Amino acid sequence: MAESHARNTGAHFVYGELKRRILSLELEPGERIYEPAMAAALQVSRTPLREAIRRLISENLLEQQPTGGVVVPVLDDAAVSELYDVRAALESLMAREACAKATAADIERLHGILERNAATAAFADEAMKYGVALHAAIAGIAGNSWARRFHEQVSSHMQRYRHYTNNTQERRDQALADHRILVEAVASGKPDEAARIAFEHVIGARDEALRAISGGTSASSGSTPAAK
Amino acid sequence: MAESHARNTGAHFVYGELKRRILSLELEPGERIYEPAMAAALQVSRTPLREAIRRLISENLLEQQPTGGVVVPVLDDAAVSELYDVRAALESLMAREACAKATAADIERLHGILERNAATAAFADEAMKYGVALHAAIAGIAGNSWARRFHEQVSSHMQRYRHYTNNTQERRDQALADHRILVEAVASGKPDEAARIAFEHVIGARDEALRAISGGTSASSGSTPAAK
DNA sequence: CAAACAATACTTGTATACATCTATACAACC
DNA sequence: GGTTGTATAGATGTATACAAGTATTGTTTG
Incomplete structure (x- = not known):
């Protein structure tokens, strides 16, 4: 990888x-x-x-x-927000670029991944796997090696903070919904919309992670109701 | 630097x-x-x-x-577009983040740079210098070390392609105008607008560079009228 | 007794020597 | 004549030895 x-x-x-x-x-x-x-x-x-x-x-x-x-760099709560933001910007860009370059076969592949994503939305590991696969597919379609390289670096680094993220059923459902409309936008060739959706998708994950951090400081068990 | x-x-x-x-x-x-x-x-x-x-x-x-x-990597015309795109995404993000964090003093500084930018818009070197300074100031306000790091890498790499870019008076005027409304958006705290302006600003530069490449293949002298 | 200093142990940075691998040229063979 | 095999020259990868700088300990002194 x-x-x-x-x-x-x-x-x-x-x-x-x-x-x-x-x-x-x-x-x-x-x-x-x-x-x-x-x-x-x-x-x-x-x-x-x-x-x-x-x-x-x-x-x-x-x-x-x-x-x-x-x-080894210390874990820094502020860095979490930064990492999500950069990831959002990069995924947003790649989604935008993918709109212009996607072939019919590409769209087909995205739909295939989406189906498997939907079928496994109840299982954290599988859902995560297909979510990653979807982003990887979009990155491949976009074909921007620099964006992909930076995205990989950011994604790698975020693994150090994964104990913070609560992967709840709610979150997976929201992610799936986001993925659906994202693929929809790419398939119908709407770059601005695809970019916006991808951006807000990651920002949503960011905000939830930040709530988890400020709420229960450690990797809390249940779902913190998340008061805004 | x-x-x-x-x-x-x-x-x-x-x-x-x-x-x-x-x-x-x-x-x-x-x-x-x-x-x-x-x-x-x-x-x-x-x-x-x-x-x-x-x-x-x-x-x-x-x-x-x-x-x-x-x-040493070969120069690749396709990379030019990729580099501009990533730069656009990163500057857009930093402009957005700067909106939320800018203090009154920060805004003051941006206006100061803008003035010097305007005063030197007739001179390629000076205009370039203050353009860079403006982006650096915004990056500093945004305070996202990852975005800044990636942006530096991309900016460095783009120097290898600088022979392609025609720094015309037209371009400088357009850049100044973009900078004005960008600072305006940051000053009035409109993140979406600031992000959009920053993005389109760089994309505009990209398109002009791409026209220069596909037009006169080498670092042509005068201003290629740029037929779309 | 506290503080400053000196000596020592240790870590990092650099140079060099050695081993492994790649490429090229030449020769033999099909 | 073309192709394959081989030998040789050279480059990269690794280990080790050495130099320079840093932290720590113990000692000395005000």
């Missing part, structure tokens, strides 16, 4: 492994990474490890401190 | 130097970079050079070939 054609090099393996540990919070936010120890743990020398670290820094998945150390 | 707090390390110097050469086309598109030769030319060992190269790869300013070599 990350890189299209990756060479089978040690540095690449280390990159993937570190990224996984960062996103899964296995490497705790704020934790410092010491090169010798980490290199030993991953059974490589410092050289490929450093390359992986540098790459992760430039993707904002690690942070270089002015003094010279490298730390 | 690039990095806020950069450590005074060799790898960082190499990064800046390589980036400059890539953006200025001093390193020609398609050219391959051989580490030993480049390291010798820059008077460093391969180690810091490789770190700089890796970073530039992850910023899309260099390209790793499946076989293992590293090349």
